[in-house]
Amino acid sequence: MKLYIAEKPSLGRAIAAALPKPQKNHKTHIELANGDVVSWCIGHILAQADPEDYDAELKKWRMESLPIVPQQWQLKPIARTRSQLTVLRKLVKQADEIIHAGDPDREGQLLVDEVIDYFKLSKTKKANIKRLLISDLNLPAVKRALTSLKPNSDFMPLSISxxxxxxxxxxxxxxxxxxxxxxxxxxxxxxxxxxxxxxxxxxxxxxxxxxxxxxFVSKPFFQVQAHIALSSKDAVAFTAKWQPSENCQPYCDEEGRVLVKALAENVVKRIANQPATISNIDSNEKQQAAPLPFNLSQLQISAAKQFSMNAKLVLDVCQALYERHKLITYPRSDCRYLPKEQLKQASGIVNTLANSSLPCNKPAQGANTSFVSKAWNDKKITAHHAIIPTEKSPENINLNTFEKNVYLLIVRQYLVQFYPAYIFQQTKVELLIAGGNFMSQAKTEKQLGWQVLFPKSNKTNNQSKLEHGQEQEQTLPPLTKGQLLHCQQGELIEKHTSPPxxxxxxxxxxxxxxxxxxxxxxxxxxxxxxxxxxxxxxxxxxxxxxxxxxxxxxxxxxxxxxxxxxxxxxxxxxxxxxxxxxxxxxxxxxxxxxxxxxxxxxxxxxxxxxxxxxxxxxxxxxxxxxxxxxxxxxxxxxxxxxxxxxxxx
Structure with missing residues (x-):
């Protein structure tokens, strides 16, 4: 008899669904037509023993009894799941072969390993245990996983950790x-x-x-903006920010911000109605690849920023999307990469999303699955991969607001892997005005690429920059090194340092x-x-x-x-x-x-x-x-x- 031990009932039922029929469903396990059995833990069914389990005297908290360091570590059954442990003990004893089907992470590895160890199996039986790694509870994915069993001994370091x-x-x-x-x-x-x-x-x-x-004590600091025109008769074309020289450092803080107002006022007076010479132009085309798919922490951060969801709520929602709805892969992942094998399912997933009625349908229709981003990297994969949508359609699934929001975040992060890079021209212009150095920067978008899935208004973007003390984005006219421009006036800007x-x-x-x-x-x-x-x-x-x-x-x-x-x-x-x-x-x-x-x-x-x-x-x-x-x-x-x-x- 083969015995599959899953981490929880939902995973056990998903495994059984991919195995021979007919089946007999019991509260604690499922019997298969060929005599094999699928059973499960219910999360941790063993726990570290309490101090009083080692010595009854340790139940009372006393300084003189500390530190408590077990010489022989013990586990004990958790009371509410003791009956499941009893069933597993019987099944393990009857089994000829055991398949470990804990969740694909460090904790999931230990959770089933410690149960097996608790039953004190023979060395031979223990050496033959296989490992089943499932990160997607949908039937096709489970069937694929069942054909790729590995020796459980390969994962012993994960369990020891x-x-x-x-x-x-x-x-x-x-x-x-x-x-x-x-x-x-x-x-x-x-x-x-x-x-x-x-x-x-x-x-x-x-x-x-x-x-x-x-x-924190807020302190004022001062900046100077030069308003630059192509000639004394033209309107202002762009602004440039004063870069204090080394001689100004005694009047600056450790971040180079000018603290003396009189110094900034003097610069404003000196540059008014003065020629401005372009001393250097640095212009480069830059490419930005799509962000990697989510691991759990990055998903929690994104959901907190966009929907004010706390970390525990996001995890609870992910568990529902994974176990109940089967719309996403294993959520407790610390990895942001995907195995190249997953590319075989990419077209199916994208087509499913394209045919849905959710807001992700149009981005999915624009995705090109022949494009392979850096996310697919087998060398970066350990026991699990990034969180991505499964091949199951979200149609006719009643998702609440939290579930829908989190699902769409995961979907978008997956779809951008099939969009080209974001390409822009980054230009930095340095000017010399009345002996002072000034700098202006501009960014010109040439190809939105994956950023079409992250729309943002210029108003919102510029407001954010102002709130964080940054300059608004501006465009620059065609310029050449050595070109003579005109500074119409200087502008003194007073700001204040902000607390964290x-x-x-x-x-x-x-x-x-x-x-x-x-x-x-x-x-x-x-x-x-x-x-x-x-x-x-x-x-x-x-x-x-x-x-x-x-x-x-x-x-x-x-x-x-x-x-x-x-x-x-x-x-x-x-x-x-x-x-x-x-x-x-x-x-x-x-x-x-x-x-x-x-x-x-x-x-x-x-x-x-x-x-x-x-x-x-x-x-x-x-x-x-x-x-x-x-x-x-x-x-x-x-x-x-x-x-x-x-x-x-």
Whole structure:
């Protein structure tokens, strides 16, 4: 008997649909006509044992019992899914061959592996386990996957990486949460002070950002614009911005902005009604390729910007689109590339979208599937690929507003792969006026290419530039180097430095994915710049959501800020626990384990030492800033959105 073990019932039913009929459906499994069986986990059905499972004395939180470091790690059944575990135990024992069908990511690999290990299979039986990788629940895709089984042993590094992460989170979270909660209780705080290797540095980012905002003092700075005409008798053709020389640097800030008004006023007077000579022209044709398809984090960022959807809501919507509607491929992906094999389905997907009644039909009709973008790159693919639409038609599927918006974002990002590059002419003109250097830039579009799918009005674009202190786009007349023009007048522009903005859903996710910007160590920054982030694509939404549930974060409109409890916790913790450096380095090591470039012990042994040192230091921390009562977040937009998704699904 072959036994297929899926990660969840929906995946199990999709697998069974592609296998021999007739079938007998049971609550816990499906029997196939040929005697094989498809069963499933229900997410995690095993969990790390609690401290009291190792020693009953550890149920009571005491500083003297810390740190708690299991000598022999244990898993225990989750009570609500114990019956499913019992069924799987029986089926595994009867099976001649086992096919691992967990989700195609680090967590999905471990989830089924740990169940199999829990049953203590023989070495022979374990060595023969096959791996089934499914990222699309539609029947044709599942059938294709069933013909491409791989040895499960090939994915052991991925499983070990997930196991190391799970145990690291337990060690770090259990010990530091107990240590700092006990310290908080000494000041009368009445709730748990949760500490985690990812959640705490993320909270630290928000706290430090709010501190920067509160301490910020705005300062004026000054720019000079020269209004240039082709001759003294002509109207103004374009403007050019003054570039302060080295002699002006003592009057500028570190970003080169002029702080002395008198200096800028002097330049304005000097350039009025003066000749302007073009000292240099640099004009280049540039091409911009289409943006890559989405991974989960980039999709969450895009949905937050366009629809004000938080990360958890986007993930919930994606799960519905994947499991219930089968309109998209596996959503918990950290990859933005596609396997070349997928090109075989491209025409079918595009045709399906072109024949739909959704707004994506016209862009799909304009797509050219013979065009292959850089997204198709087998070398960039690991266990999963980018999130894209499936071959299933969206017609006659009742999508709610959130589902429709997210689906169309995914569709657009896929369709642009079949559009040509965006081509434009970038021109930079340098001028010499009364001994001062001025510069003007212009961009002329030559081919919109994929940008036709991202329409924007010039009014909106220029307004955005003004809000961010940038110059509006302008056109330049035909010019030549050495040409003599005329500066009709100078214009003094006074601006003020702006404080950093509070985090929003989009920018907080952006900070997690681009964590290298917040890392102090130059060596770690270099490693993380293009690879890792804070948390993973699959966990970031849950981490942000947890900080709200703990009462450490709150929403003020679109802004995400820290509560008094959140600020007090970060203030009390040692700096290393609140910065992303350490946990980012852990993520880099976990990735290295999954790629066979590091091992389990090289990660866990140093971690155990760090946890011990941090527990010992906890008693020295002051929690005087903690309120006596825990912060309770208000029910808001996110709760409403979550209910809407559940109702629609």
């Amino acid at each position: 997930a196991l190391a992460r799970s145990r690291a989170d337990w060690l770090y979270g259990i010990n530091l949460t107990r240590a700092y909660t006990l310290q908080g209780q000494k000041t009368g705080y009445n709730s748990v002070l949760s500490v985690g290797r990812v959640q705490t540095p993320l909270l630290g980012l928000v706290v430090r950002r709010e501190q920067e905002i509160s301490e 903005q509070s985090f929003t859903d989009a920018t907080l996710l952006g900070a997690m994915t681009g964590i290298s910007r917040y890392v102090n160590d130059a060596a770690i920054k270099k490693v993380l710049k293009e690879t890792d982030g804070l948390g993973t694509d699959a966990t970031r939404a849950g981490i942000i959501d947890l900080l709200f549930k703990r009462g450490f974060l709150q929403r003020q409109g679109k802004a995400i800020t820290a509560t008094k409890v959140g600020v007090a916790l970060i203030t009390a913790l040692p700096t290393m626990a609140t910065l992303p450096d350490m946990t980012a380095q852990w993520e880099a090591t976990l990735t290295a384990i999954s790629e066979k470039n590091a091992n389990y012990l090289s990660f866990m042994q140093p971690l155990t030492v760090i946890v011990n040192e941090m527990v010992q230091g906890a008693s020295q921390q002051s929690f005087s800033g903690l309120p006596k009562v825990a912060f309770k977040p208000k029910r808001g937009k996110r709760t409403f959105q979550k209910k809407a998704v559940k109702k629609a699904s």
